[in-house]
Amino acid sequence: MNSDQVLKTIQNENIAFIDFWFVDIFGELHNVGIPSYAIDKDSFVNGLEKLDASSIVGFKAVNHSDMILMPDPTSFKILPNDYDPGNRKNARIFCDLYDGSVNKESRYNRDSRGIAHKASEKLTELGITHTNWGPEIEFFVFDTINVYPSPYAATHSYGGSGYSIESKESPWAKGNVSTAIDLKEGYYPSQPKDTLEGFRKDVCDDLYNYFGIKIEAEHHEVATSGQCEINLVYDEMIAMADNVIAVKNLIKVKAKRKNKVATFMPKPIFGDNASAMHTHQSLWKENTNVMYDQDDKVAQMSQIGRYYIGGILSHASALCAITNPTTNSYKRLVPGFEAPVNVCWGLGNRSAAIRVPMYSRNQEKSKRMEYRVPDPTANIYLLEAALLLAGLDGIKNKIDPGDPVEENVYKLSTEKKREYHIGSLPVSLKGSLDSLASDSKFLEDVFTRDFLDQYSDLKYKEYTAFAQTPTAWEVSMYADA
Known part of the structure; x- marks a missing residue:
């Protein structure tokens, strides 16, 4: 999916909350839930200013703790019912982590998903796709x-x-x-x-x-x-x-x-x-x-x-x-x-x-x-x-x-x-x-x-x-x- 398809699916499927997922340096899953009405096109362009990185083990110091969660629309999935005993319909999206502005150079170097992305780019040097x-x-x-x-x-x-x-x-x-x-x-x-x-x-x-x-x-x-x-x-x-x-x-x-x-x-x-x-x-x-x-x-x-x-x-x-x-x-x-x-x-x-x-x-x-x-x-x-x-x-x-x-x-x-x-x-x-x-x-x-x-x-x-x-x-x- 792209961001437009995600927003349309959220509306058509009556999704109540979106869970934004990311992992710390040891692979522990973290999540922040945001009501679907608070998500718009800008969320996928400029990201979400929702991360205090000083509260995540191995991330940043308290005096430099503001980070951006950038949702990856291709990872959008509706969650099974077991995730919400209140019978709300929820979805999840994986996030990439950025330090400051959202560009390739600002990708946080302790973002595990970013490290995997960076490693995969090395394949082209050997002609492997x-x-x-x-x-x-x-x-x-x-x-x-x-x-x-x-x-x-x-x-x-x-x-x-x-x-x-x-x-x-x-x-x-x-x-x-x-x-x-x-x-x-x-x-x-x-x-x-x-x-x-x-x-x-x-x-x-x-x-x-x-x-x-x-x-x-x-x-x-x-x-x-x-x-x-x-x-x-x-x-x-x-x-x-x-x-x-x-x-x-x-x-x-x-x-x-x-x-x-x-x-x-x-x-x-x-x-x-x-x-x-x-x-x-x-x-x-x-x-x-x-x-x-x-x-x-x-x-x-x-x-x-x-x-x-x-x-x-x-x-x-x-x-x-x-x-x-x-x-x-x-x-x-x-x-x-x-x-x-x-x-x-x-x-x-x-x-x-x-x-x-x-x-x-x-x-x-x-x-x-x-x-x-x-x-x-x-x-x-x-x-x-x-x-x-x-x-x-x-x-x-x-x-x-x-x-x-x-x-x-x-x-x-x-x-x-x-x-x-x-x-x-x-x-x-x-x-x-x-x-x-x-x-x-x-x-x-x-x-x-x-x-x-x-x-x-x-x-x-x-x-x-x-x-x-x-x-x-x-x-x-x-x-x-």
């Missing part, structure tokens, strides 16, 4: 999460802290003979064990009917206690990032309406699988998939595609600061739970950081690479931008990834890994931030040094708070020392 992205979004839906006595107990009241998770599917729940799923036994169960099939289908229906987001598949995932996965049909870079924000928010909203809680925290349950966001990527020049090479007998992957893979693998440790941005992320990146911990690529090999799907050959449309490292706490705009820039760096510098690894990487000896030149991912958020500090040149032209410094500073503080907080596990282990 667009990229397609297809994330697999994993998450948990619990009946409740109880944190007691408070999330700050250990540091503020010295009273200790802990948490409990309740789910009809959990093996520790009472009265759940027909719904219990043991640890690591939740892959594709049928009803009645799968208690969330109806919930996922409701989400998928709303995603398609309201947001126009097409779904490849939905299913229960490997973990117990309501681990789910929704796979999105591929789309171009910015459209897909917007879609991921919408999907995550709708899941949370619909779970809340059902008195449940949805979480994209990667590893909430000890001893069980965690949630990932495997991200499929392909490069295109008009209608030609430049990752595809029919004559390549190994992977039917072009040399450009191999260089793209090489770029991502060469920057994998630094990328973790963006693709796996929480302290909890590194409780997922451990051996034994189907998460990648080794930096290599393979064909149909889910033990590698990068997998090139090989279901069938001679399929140009579906030739792609899947990066299996990210988790759903990542800011999708930054994730896409960083992966793209790493891949393009690989193409520019002809970084060859070597031969694909055919073995189960989890079972390779240390000696074999050295022979195959297989590195390891960071084991902590601090490790990934340290890697980013020493390997950020490939990002700086788009992300800017200012953004990377602010992002890293806030994340280092997050890690420090985590590292200094005693946990229930530590107390039980060391109290009698």
Whole structure:
């Protein structure tokens, strides 16, 4: 849609409020609602003077806080009924952020959506017209999460802290003979064990009917206690990032309406699988998939595609600061739970950081690479931008990834890994931030040094708070020392 079509739709559909959406530097969704009668053509020309940037984490100081929200009419969508218990009809529009006048030079450098836009413009330097992205979004839906006595107990009241998770599917729940799923036994169960099939289908229906987001598949995932996965049909870079924000928010909203809680925290349950966001990527020049090479007998992957893979693998440790941005992320990146911990690529090999799907050959449309490292706490705009820039760096510098690894990487000896030149991912958020500090040149032209410094500073503080907080596990282990 353009702005005129949006204004006409608002009138014809009797839209009461428009929710203007944007995200902070960590991908957290923010919203301001404005009555439809207060929106006019000028709103799309000069933007909305509605943002106090000093109140958004990681944005601006209080003495330079005025910013403009510029609505993107192409992102206009009518919202599902779950968004308003008052039965009003609402719509949403994503906004770009501007610092002062509305022109390309004034685009705010800490606007995640703007960073993704800027990264996508780098494609033209290599004759590539667009990229397609297809994330697999994993998450948990619990009946409740109880944190007691408070999330700050250990540091503020010295009273200790802990948490409990309740789910009809959990093996520790009472009265759940027909719904219990043991640890690591939740892959594709049928009803009645799968208690969330109806919930996922409701989400998928709303995603398609309201947001126009097409779904490849939905299913229960490997973990117990309501681990789910929704796979999105591929789309171009910015459209897909917007879609991921919408999907995550709708899941949370619909779970809340059902008195449940949805979480994209990667590893909430000890001893069980965690949630990932495997991200499929392909490069295109008009209608030609430049990752595809029919004559390549190994992977039917072009040399450009191999260089793209090489770029991502060469920057994998630094990328973790963006693709796996929480302290909890590194409780997922451990051996034994189907998460990648080794930096290599393979064909149909889910033990590698990068997998090139090989279901069938001679399929140009579906030739792609899947990066299996990210988790759903990542800011999708930054994730896409960083992966793209790493891949393009690989193409520019002809970084060859070597031969694909055919073995189960989890079972390779240390000696074999050295022979195959297989590195390891960071084991902590601090490790990934340290890697980013020493390997950020490939990002700086788009992300800017200012953004990377602010992002890293806030994340280092997050890690420090985590590292200094005693946990229930530590107390039980060391109290009698």
